[in-house]
Amino acid sequence: MTTPPAITARAWGMLLLLALLWGGSFFFVGVAVREWPPLAIVVARVGLATIALWAVVAALRLELRRDSPALRAHLGMGVLNNAVPFLLIVWAQGSLPSGAASILNATTPLWGVLLAHLAGAEKATPLRIGGVLLGFLGVGWMVGADPLAMPLGPALAMCAATFSYGLAGLWGRRFRALGIPPLVAAAGQTSAATLILAPALLLALPPWTLPALSWAAAGALLGLALLSTALAYLLYFRILDAVGPVNLLLVTLIIPVFAVLLGAAFLGERLATQHLTGMVLIAGGLALIDGRLPRRVFGR
Template structure:
């Protein structure tokens, strides 16, 4: 976790008139959120993408809502599983099996382990989505939660990065690299997490993570256009099954089709 998102959030606090999080209860919850929503999934995803192409990794990332249905059913009363959500989970896991089955049967152990790491990351995201519901109850605003989460993540990751990566021995980053990091920090992390916690408070964990369905589409297009990556037919079939699962979980498309048939 780069310290840049943390600096972006801290810099925005005076402009928005928001105080930093206070109290041990709030910071304990924030620290746990940073662990399961940043440290664990980011580490697993970065490691897995050394083996998996970006398009396939993004498809696996879209399984987050499937895990969230299961976690929310187990730990909440408001977001219990329905027949449609259960059907969505089954479709989604069928999609995952379609994508990773051939690699396992063919003995591609590295791809199988990387796929498992991606799925573990999405499970961690699901746990974070459900866990983060408590911030509204304990009086932590979205901006405070975003600030605290990236700060806690930076505190954990900075010592590990110094020990493992030894950045002082690496060549200085280019201007393009610095610009990319700043863009990821300011827009894709700091601003995105403010929206994340706001939507979580208003719409719930399951609806929040449905946005991950948009990631495979953009990642596949960008990977194909910019990185010359290609997906096998089974990957496309897996994405179609995951899309069907997400539609079943969301329920609105099925409700609309039902109304059309009745009219």
């Protein structure tokens, strides 16, 4: 069992950018969902992202692998990181308040630490466990949702989605072993998700029956696909390759911070004291997980 790798300044920068892109997805979805149903948005999201990613792969003339191990890696990642969690989260958010959903989504690093430890991939040190729990407390404090008020079914669906994300972090490690570049891994993942979800859309909501989108909704859908999916998953695989699956999943603790800040900056939402306190707790949790600051203060 290996010790979790240190997070470099470059990796922290990529984590923050990824959190910004995924935090911004709440804005894009909020606009698009007024005109299209969730399943159509999810399929359009992964489908448009797939087209964009393969266009870049072709332009860069990256080498592709079509052997069974590579295809299994793409398929597994598409199921675990896109198809299953996207559908579960969309269904759950039909009944859950956004604050409650944010709390449950932030449990992803807990699954990541546990699964990586059980799989023998990365050791779950007390400092890292404490950091994840402190960050989770910060998310709960910031959004102010009451866990006891959550309906059981949607809450379990959110937990299953975060468990799937945790498994995806471990599954994605095989791309490095196979020598598959991050851009190709991202394109293969969204392709698999599109092939899985598109038949469900054709059966339940044929595209020709959907209403035409307004310019605002169409722009939001493009932003969701190109920025919060295509670009975001390119960063995802680069971070996974650099710092491992557990460190990668820390992004779910940072996403609520950007969601609150963006809401205050562009939607006129109030930035309350509880938001600032929660951000401080999250920052403290991330510092514990990173480990360098506690070691400098208290020694090894």
